[in-house]
Amino acid sequence: MLIVADENIPLLDAFFSGFGDIRRVPGRSIDRATVEQADVLLVRSVTNVNRALLEGSNVRFVGTCTIGTDHLDLDYFQQAGITWSSAPGCNARGVVDYVLGSLLTLAEIEGADLTRRTYGVVGAGEVGGRLVKVLQGLGWNVLVCDPPRQASEGADFVSLEQIIEQCDVISLHTPLKKHGAQSTWHLFDKRRLGQLKPGTWLINASRGPVVDNAALRQVLLEREDLQAVLDVWEGEPEVDVALAELCVLATPHIAGYSLDGKQRGTSQIYQAYCEFLGQSAQVSLSDWLPAPWLSQVTLHAQADPAWALAMLCRGVYDPRRDDADFRRSLVGSVSEQRAAFDALRKHYPSRREIDGLQVRIEGDSPELQKIVVALGASLI
Structure with a gap:
């Protein structure tokens, strides 16, 4: 059996070597010739998997180690009898x-x-819902817009117009849908961007085309009151450098690149492939995921809550480092910038997740306890 896999998927040998030969390929280089003899194809979001790629091949299982599936032609998979799986919630x-x-x-x-x-x-x-729980757990005022969920669940959701009118901070976590009544392609176009209330912070860590990048660049030039954080870009790995320079934080699609999340994605696809084969899983993520390098923190009950929140979050991850690395890469020719974008992702340093923290509070502080619980860390 031949397994063709994106070379940047972690723990391939640990989870898949028992099934056959693994051929590692750069994700953007996977083509028809690469997959022609493959039985299994394992990808990330940089590889578009469709009829043009798979027709005539031996591929019967496609796994993407990502939450999103906009790079997969699911209609073709159904027609061709190809089983597929994603990794919902992994990152x-x-x-x-x-x-x-x-x-x-x-x-x-x-x-x-x-x-x-x-x-x-x-x-x-998976992402936005978890963010809502954290923000609400902190006691902050949160409005949620999710038209598909609103249609099925009803209450507790607001319209996009209400979000734009009422919110000081807008964080985008939609899938990318290019067509239909619930299309998210350029969901934030020039009109909606122009309607943002004064001083709005806009964060996009979903998919690049959810925001019209050219329109955002123009709006940021016209309105100095707005602030933007972008982790995703239209046309990746090519980036609008002028737009990046206008952002408070700009990063190369690494928001979900924790070590835990990447390895969890491989584990989830492995589980799905075992089910496809009708076999029991023999490998567990816990066998491979190392202990967090920052695992225990002690806070005194007199600690300022705002300081404690910043210390706990930044002690595990601070995006300013990734922003600095990315800005240093935005030089040279377009081809050099594209290569640098992929290189930053391929060689991304290990980073862990906040919910791996164990926190001890010396003394009684309900406010600090609330922060620790909201972040998903453990009280000890």
Whole structure:
């Protein structure tokens, strides 16, 4: 059996070597010749898997180690009898950590009190739903827009117009849908971007084309009151450098790139492939995921809550480092910038997740306890 896999998928040997030969290929280089003799194809979001790629091949199982599936032609898979699986929620915690770190950076720059802001989360699936729980757990005011969930569940959701009118912070976590009544392609176009209330912070860690990048660049030039954080870009790995320079934080699609999330994605696809074969899983993620290098923290009950929140979040992950690395890469020719974008992702340093922390509070502080619990860390 031949397994063709994106070379950047971690733990391939640990999870898949028992099934056959593994051929590692750069994700953007996977083509018809690469997959012609393959039985299994394992990819990430950089590889479009469709009829043009798979027709005439031996591939019967496609796994993507990502939450999103916009790079998969699911209609063709059904027609061709190809089984597929994604990894829902695998990197959700990492993206939440990215958003929290971004909020801390924005607050520091503007001298803002995060507790006094109104937050709008657009898209309440695996990532957005988890972010909502964290923000609400902190006691912050949160509005949620998710039309598909609103249609099936009813209450507790608001319209996108209400988000734009009422929210000081808007964080985008929608899937990318190019067609239909619930299309998210350029969901934030020039008109909606122009309607943002004064001083809005806009964070996009979903998919690049959810925001019209050219329109955002123009709006940011016209309105100095707006602040933007972008982890995803139209036309990746090519980036609008002028837009990146206008952002408070700019990063190369790494919001969910925690070590835990990447390895969890491989594990989930492995589980799905075992089910496809009718076999029991023999390998567990716990066998391979190392202990967190920052595992226990002690806080005194007199600690300032805002300081404690920043310390806990930044002690695990601070997006300013990734922003600095990315900005240094935005030089040279377009081809050099594209290569640098992929290189930053391929050689991304290991990072862990906040919910791996164990926190001891010396003394009694309900406010600190609330913060620890909201972040998903453990009280000891």
